Amino acid sequence: MSRPRPLVPRGDPADSVRVVGEFGVISRVLARSGTAAAAEVGPxxxxxxxxxxxxxVVVTTDVLVEGRHFRRDWSSAEDVGHKAAAANLADVAAMGATTTALVVGLACPPDTPTSWLEGVATGLADECAPMxxxxxxxDTVAAAADSAGVVLSVTALGDLGGRAPVLRSGARPGDVVALAGRLGWSAAGLAVLRRGFASPLAVVTAHRRPTPPYAAGPAAADAGATAMCDVSDGLVAxxxxxxxxxxxLIDLDRAALEQACLEPVGPLQQVGSALGVDPMAWVLxxxxxxxxxxxxPRKAILPEGWVPIGTVRPGKRGAGVRVNGEAAEEALRAVGAERGGHVHFG
Structure with missing residues (x-):
């Protein structure tokens, strides 16, 4: 006859996944997960x-790996939940849709505190709730005790609301290139954290908890957007x-980008000055x-929150991106950026 598992007070350091068990973790996480309006049958x-x-149904998945996409000494559990949700909700918005539900896969070492997982669940729920x-x-699975850490896989499901999906393949010569949201803030926050600082808080918070303009995606679709994507790896990329x-060929207008992203003078310039970095490197x-x-389309009325930053020009497949008519590589080199964005396995 096996002994009953001893009761462990919540919040105790021993209140780990190993002690609580799979179904204990699930029950605690679901208690913080909220309710999806579109759910006929929930968890x-x-x-x-x-x-x-x-x-x-619009479907997208992102995987976050501890040490690569987040660090627990830099971000709270709630921050990680917000960030994991935002990466997926932005992809759904970029199709012209609205997120209806998330499905989460979790792999974590057995000594992971359940309180930390509850924090992640709270962040996920809070990011999704407005929609x-x-x-x-x-699903939850045990990672090896000596593994690098937590792996969080989030799948988002979305509703197009009768709209045609906006693809990456619809841009046509003569179209206006436009931006909704901000660029460079997360990268500036990462640069600050890498140097052991935690201010300015505005850019550090932007790295910990992105704030994508979710409503701008469906609004763009309704306004006749011909192509759309979210900027997850970098604008040029x-x-x-x-x-x-x-x-x-997409030709970006540097002056328009500066006006959209660097005016009025704010945290990006402050961090750039302190670190000796041209803030346009983070923007690009x-x-x-x-x-x-x-x-x-050139004559379209841009929805609120969208600003023009360039023009679509004729080009052969693979023509890529220019800034003020010059190759993007030259523009990146001029501001001290090594590449146009993140490269997986690079």
């Missing part, structure tokens, strides 16, 4: 059931994806702000 069964009036979305299911998929190559980049 608890083998699968959730969501209502899909549009009869189409009526919530975590509706997922992600504009390059859009240009290649559309078979066009910094990722994880999850701004939205889209193209619109």
């Amino acid at each position: 608890g069964d083998d699968a959730a059931v969501l209502r899909a009036p549009d009869q189409r 009526g979305a919530a975590v509706v299911g997922g 992600d504009a390059g994806h859009l240009a290649r998929d559309s078979g066009v 190559s910094g990722g994880e702000d999850h701004a939205l980049l889209a193209t619109f």
Whole structure:
């Protein structure tokens, strides 16, 4: 006959995944996960059931690995939850859709405090709540005790609301390139944290908790956007994806970018001055702000929150990106940026 597992007070250092067990962790996490408005059957069964009036579902997944996408000494558990949700919600918005639910996969070492996982769940729930979305299911598994840390995989489901999805492949010569959201803030915050500082708080918070303009995605679709993507890896890199998929050249206007991202003078210039970095390097190559980049017909009226930052020009497939007519590589070199954005496995 096995002995009953001893009761461990919540918040005690011994209140770990190993002590609480899989179903204890699940119950504590779900208690903080909120309710999805689209859920007909929520967590608890083998699968959730969501209502899909549009009869189409937008699906996207992002994986966050401790030590690469977040550090527990830099970010709180709630920060990690917000960041994990934001990466997915921005992808859904970039299709012109609204997020309805999340599914989360978690791998963590057995000594992970359940209080930390509850914090992640709270961050996920708080980021999703304004849209009526919530975590509706997922899975938890034990990682090896000597593993690098926590791995969090988040899948978001979205509703197009009767709209046609806005793809990366629809940009046409003559279109206006426009931006919604901010660029460079997360990269500036990362630069600050890497040097052991935690201020200015504005950019550090931007790295810990991105604030994508979710509503701007559906608004762009309604306004006739021809192509759209979120800026997760860097403006030049992600504009390059859009240009290649559309078979066009995207020419960014540096003055328009400076006006949109660096005026009035603020934290980016402050950090740049302190670190000896041209803040345009972060604007052109910094990722994880999850701004939205889209193209619109030349005569379209841009929705609120969207600002023009360039033009679509004819180009052969793979023509890529220019800044003020010159190759993006030259513009990046001029501001001291090594590359146009994050390169996985690079």
